[in-house]
Amino acid sequence: MSGSALLDRYHRQNRRRTALVATMAVLALIAVVIDLTTGPSGLPLSETLRALAGGEVPRGTSVIVWQVRLPVAVMALLVGAALALAGAEMQTVLENPLAEPFTLGVSAAAALGAGVAIVLGVTVPFLPPAWGITANAFLFSLGALTLLQLMGRLRGGGPEVLILFGIALNFTAAAFLSLLQFIASAEDLQQLVIWTMGSLQAVTWGSVAILAVVITLTVPFALMASWKLTALRLGEEQARGFGVDVTALRRRALLRVSLLAATAVSMVGVIGFIGLAGPHIARMLVGEDHRFLLPASIFTGALLMSAASTLSKLLIAGTLLPIGLVTSLIGLPVFFWLILRGRQAR
Amino acid sequence: MSLSVTRVSTGYGRRQVLSALSLPALNPGEVTTLAGPNAAGKSTLLKAIAGLAPFSGAITLDGQDLAPLGPAARAQKIGFMPQSLPSGASLNVLETVITALRASGERAVTEPPETRAMAVLDRLGIDHLALAGLDQLSGGQRQMASLAQAIVRGPRLLLLDEPTSALDLARQVRLLSEVRRIAAEGRIVLTVLHDLALAARWSDRIAILHRGGLFAFGPPAEVITPAMLAEVYGVSARVERCSQGHLMVQIDGELSRSAAGK
Structure with missing residues (x-):
């Protein structure tokens, strides 16, 4: 095959990847609409859509759609996008396919922060009480990631050191959380356990807006670093030879990951699987050119989380399951299946 | 310079x-x-x-x-x-060469990066591997x-x-x-x-x-000598010229070991 024919194939491949990213975006939007039309109040689809379009509907319907269902559905979309992007960047800069906010202690730290607020009643002063748990969770998970970066810098900041510290942080936070659970009253314990299972129920437009702002501020910088992140997939030495300041790349990516993961987890609790599986599924779809991998991860995460939100309402009729439970229970078998299928395809 | x-x-x-x-x-x-x-x-x-x-x-x-x-x-x-x-990255050869060109942030102004990358692969005789994944390559191809x-x-x-x-x-x-x-x-x-x-x-x-x-x-002929090979590598060796005048290095044995054997 001649050079120009090969280049044509390369361009065709990239167009196909662009189409795949667009498809994932459309599927994520469809998932949100399905998510919006399911719920315990049993609104007919036509009425939900009419309320969304601003048409004539009873006031109750309008409140259910605009104040209950829509913030939850949008939050699911944003949390999925944030966690999958955080996972994708983390896996690349830590050169480890298992890295994600959940495995490196961010979620455990957030849960510990929530526990401190719920069980000990210690939180940020002068905040409305409704925000106490969220604020604690945010500060603890951001603190965990900052600690991770500082300790990493002390020891040269290599990926192995960061991963070991992350795992140590995970276990430390989990141990302290167990201690809190042990001394908690029955009522506090229940609230804490439900929080750690991940839930979209406490979501308001305010929390949606905060996460939306964080995503809007971080995504452009992640996309601008696409080539550098792709270079890092060829090894640190090679990337540095290409002219990439790997230390700065790693530090900035982890800062983005910290903001995304801490904000998402503090709003909705512990959500496993999305940060790991979103990027992996995206990688199977579009490869590791990060110009495609990062957006594909964002939309795959959003799609998975929206689907999980819908399933959390449908799995047991009349019961709303915690969404973190759904992502783990349903997601992991799907993930295993994808890995095995990916192996066979090679 | x-x-x-x-x-x-x-x-x-x-x-x-x-x-x-x-x-x-x-x-x-x-x-x-x-x-x-x-x-x-x-x-x-x-x-x-x-x-x-x-x-x-x-x-x-x-x-x-x-x-x-x-x-x-x-x-x-x-x-x-x-x-x-x-070998673990899901990237093909052409993508890695384009990445080498783009990663530093400096954009080539004269020609598209993919054209330049393809020309380099062609020059090295590996243009047929352009779209092969890194994990499919042999050590030499890599x-x-x-x-x-x-x-x-x-x-x-x-x-x-x-x-x-x-x-x-x-x-x-x-x-x-x-x-x-x-x-x-x-x-x-x-x-x-x-x-x-x-x-x-x-x-x-x-x-x-x-x-x-x-x-x-x-120059090679001045540097590669039996004395250098003995001192630096600890081997006894002959350095000869072939019929076309190129240097040939023939290693006969390890010095310390042969000394120990004596």
Whole structure:
């Protein structure tokens, strides 16, 4: 095959990847609409859509759609996008396919922060009480990631050191959380356990807006670093030879990951699987050119989380399951299946 | 206009690998081989020049001190081919070469990066591998892809760390004759090679590193001698010329072991 024919194939491949990213975006939007039309109040689809379009509907319907269902559905979309992007960047800069906010202690730290607020009643002063748990969770998970970066810098900041510290942080936070659970009253314990299972129920437009702002501020910088992140997939030495300041790349990516993961987890609790599986599924779809991998991860995460939100309402009729439970229970078998299928395809 | 290495010291932690090593100026158009026993500091010197290892002393290229240059500025002048390329990435060969061109953030203004990357693959005779995934390549093919990544920016200085270690005989010749052509374009080439016959055939000058310093430097025929091989490598060897006048190195045995056997 001649050079120009090969280049044509390369361009065709990239167009196909662009189409795949667009498809994932459309599927994520469809998932949100399905998510919006399911719920315990049993609104007919036509009425939900009419309320969304601003048409004539009873006031109750309008409140259910605009104040209950829509913030939850949008939050699911944003949390999925944030966690999958955080996972994708983390896996690349830590050169480890298992890295994600959940495995490196961010979620455990957030849960510990929530526990401190719920069980000990210690939180940020002068905040409305409704925000106490969220604020604690945010500060603890951001603190965990900052600690991770500082300790990493002390020891040269290599990926192995960061991963070991992350795992140590995970276990430390989990141990302290167990201690809190042990001394908690029955009522506090229940609230804490439900929080750690991940839930979209406490979501308001305010929390949606905060996460939306964080995503809007971080995504452009992640996309601008696409080539550098792709270079890092060829090894640190090679990337540095290409002219990439790997230390700065790693530090900035982890800062983005910290903001995304801490904000998402503090709003909705512990959500496993999305940060790991979103990027992996995206990688199977579009490869590791990060110009495609990062957006594909964002939309795959959003799609998975929206689907999980819908399933959390449908799995047991009349019961709303915690969404973190759904992502783990349903997601992991799907993930295993994808890995095995990916192996066979090679 | 040349590469100069003056009193360079470097090491890992407390272990010093090179101590106050200086090299005579390396000139454009020439291929210089770094040779020496294992752990002599050959790769470490390449990494110091490439900006991948901290060092004290002075390394200048065309009169410009390389130490204060940022990674992107250095990458415009220097191409570095490491010993190995990881195989785990889901990227094809063409993508890796385009990445080598784009990663520093400097955009090529004259031609599209993919066209330039494809031309380099064509030049190295691996254009048919352009869309092959890295995980489908043999060790030798991966080495050729790595060379493509190193030369695609058209660097003034090309550093190659054992570029032929995984190549079969024909590909060794292809790679090294390509390296000679690259040098002939007015570039400086510094390469690590273990095979001294190969080094003698393809380089203009050879630098022998031993115990953290420069043991010998000069044209192959002056440097590769039985005395050097005995002193540096601890082997008894003959250095002869073949019917075409090329140097042949025949290793007869290990000196300490044969001495012990006596």
